[in-house]
Amino acid sequence: MKHLLNLLAAVALLVWGTHMVRTGVLRVFGANLRNLLAHSMRNRFTAALSGLGVTALVQSSTATSLMTSAFVGQGLIPLPAALAVMRGADVGTAAMAVLFSFDLSWLSPLFIFVGVVLFITRQDTTPGRIGRVLIGLGVMLLALRLVVEATEPLLESATVRTLLASVSSDIFLELMLGAVLAVLAYSSLAIVLLIAAMASSGAIPLDVALGLTLGANLGSGMVAVLTTAKAAIEVRQVTVGNMLFKIMGVAIVAPFMGLWVTYAQPHIPGAGQNVVLFHLAFNIFNSLCFIGLTQTVARWVSNLLPKPADHSAGSLLRPRHLDPSALSTPSLAISCAAREALHQADVVESMLIGLQKVVESDDAKLSHEVRKLEDTVDDLYSAIKYYMTKISRAELDEREGQRWTEIISFTINMEQIGDIIERVLQEIEDKKIKKGRHFSEAGKQEISQLHEHLLSNLRLAMSVFLNGNPREAQKLLEEKARFRDLELAYSATHLNRLADNTVPSIETSSLHIDLISDLKRINSLLCSVAYPILESTGALAPSRLREPVAK
Known part of the structure; x- marks a missing residue:
């Protein structure tokens, strides 16, 4: 029992190590990796090479798959190009398996020592x-050594030998077991190394290991x-x-x-080297064999999973950019939330x-129809906030x-603007439309x-929120002062x-005065977008007072 627990602990360490590497690389280089993928779509071969490089860094074809899927979902790259990226991604993770198969155990204490020092002393920075x-x-390197050490005592058990012998009698069982292990571990790399x-160590014969390796490839696709x-x-x-590519390759x-x-x-030499080289050879074969079929498979998938036809305007007002798979990459998730905030602002513009x-x-x-849009603004605000x-x-x-912080503040302001517009419309219905009253021509012109x-x-506020341009932010605050002067002037003429x-x-x-006052409030909420940007550049004065008020 003790030896089995040691093996399970070593496997858990291996999986945890791959998770730390994947998430750490994505947090440091996430935005750059996204740019590399997005700008390498000239043809299927450059797309495949970018997938290989990105996956070699993050050590997970699943992570590359999720990033690429997010791009397709946002309309940044076409489906065939994304499938070409994945042809290279599978080769990238297989190449990393070959690298880790060498005896690098002497690096383990060095990596852990230096990593802990950096992480503890500079935790919230890039070096951390x-x-x-x-x-x-x-x-990961430590876990691989512990796996070998833990399997040696288990091989002496007659029960374990009998169990391994039963597995080797069925290729389908080997494929299923490899796939299940990869899904449970959320990493085909960790399972192939295991x-x-x-x-x-002789725990399993080579033919069984090869079958489990093919199953792990299926499992990595199933995880995504x-x-x-x-x-x-x-x-x-x-x-x-x-x-589909993986299934065809395994078949x-x-x-x-x-x-x-x-x-x-x-x-x-060595069964372990045979496993990782077979894994690499399979993925190279799979990529070269099917790189020319990306267009065909894209058509198959499009027929299998057709895009739903949007027949109602309401379907266009649901959250579009809040991709759950992007949450593992903070920079990507922040970008998704910002795009959804602009979507919310588009609805406010329609209002x-x-x-x-x-x-x-x-x-x-x-x-009545415009007031109903306020529910959409609220729903988008709730979705963004939860995301x-x-x-x-x-x-x-x-x-x-x-x-x-800027995104949260922007969405709150948009939600408040939606509330104001809904209330103003209700007052117009009650005080003007139902009573058959009209603004004077001069008053109507002022409101217009x-x-x-x-x-x-x-x-302009949407542009400032998107680009963070200090010059545009300053212009927005100038517009705030100009709008305030107009509101005072129109109140006087009324x-x-x-x-x-x-x-x-x-x-x-009453309705006229309230309306121009509410429009001023809306404008103030819009102009508040400029304050964080100008404050970060030191362009804001600490106070508008000329001197402290005497007590």
Whole structure:
């Protein structure tokens, strides 16, 4: 029992080490890796090479699959290009398995020592995150040595020998067991290294190890499929297409595994080296054989998982960019949340445009439709807020942490603007449309001008939120002062019309004053986007007071 627990603990360490390396690399280089993938789609071969390079760094074809799926879901790259990336990704993770199969145990204490020092002393910085990667590498190398040591006593058990003999009698069972292990471990790399270590120690015969290795390849594809099971159709198409490639490859290679044992084994020293080189050879064969079929498989997947037709406007107002698979990469998740915040602002812009149309046309039906959009703004705010809470702020660097705060603040402001517009429309219905009252021509013109300024400032605020340009932020604050001056001027001219006994102005006076006041509040919420950007550049004065007020 003790030896079995030692083996399970060693396997757990191996899986944990691969997890630390994967998450650490994504936290340090996530944005750069995304840019590399996004800019390497000139043809299927450059896409495959980028997939190979990225996967060699993150040591997980599943992580590369999820990043690539997110790009497809956001419409940044086409499905065939994403499938080409995955052809290279599988080769990348197989190459890392070959590297780890060498005796690098002497590096384990060095990696762990240096990694712990960096991680503890500079935890929230880039060197600290690199330290996390080094700890993961050290743990992986240590775990591989412990697996070999733990399997040796188990081989002396007659029960274990009988169990291993039963497995070797069924290739289908070997494939299933390898796939299940890869799914449970969330890493085909860890399982292939485990299989290689057990084969080198004599725990399992080579033919069984090869069957388990093919099964681990199937499992890695299944992990990505399961992870994106509830994602958008475009995202699922990538993982399902990659799974089809793996199934076809295994179906071709599995019947001929005996050829490897007969012709390759005599020239390769050690069973462990045989396993990792077979793993690499399989993925190279699979990639070269099917790289020309990415367009064909893309068509198959598109027919198997067709995009749903959007027949209702409401379907376009659901969250579009909050990709759950991006949460493992904080920089990618922050980008997804920012795009969804702009989507929320687009809905608010539609409400503002609708508000002006209602003021001009007194259309009660349109007013009701525009007010219903406020529910969409609230739903998007809730979805973004919930998504943001899943991003650990401890894993964000200083700039990402600031961006996290900016997104939350922006979405709160959009939600409040939606509330204001809904209330204003309700007041227009109650105080103007139902009573058959109208603004004076001069009053209507003033509201129209304020609305034009407000709509322009909303678009400027969206640009400031997206780009963080200090010059545009300063312009937005200048627009805030200009809007305040217009509001004061129009309030004064409205009072003059009251003094002149202008009947429409008298009938709608309360509504008119409240409306321009609410438009000013909306403008203030929009302009608040500029403050964090100007504050970070030191462009804001500490106080607007000329001197302290005397007590």
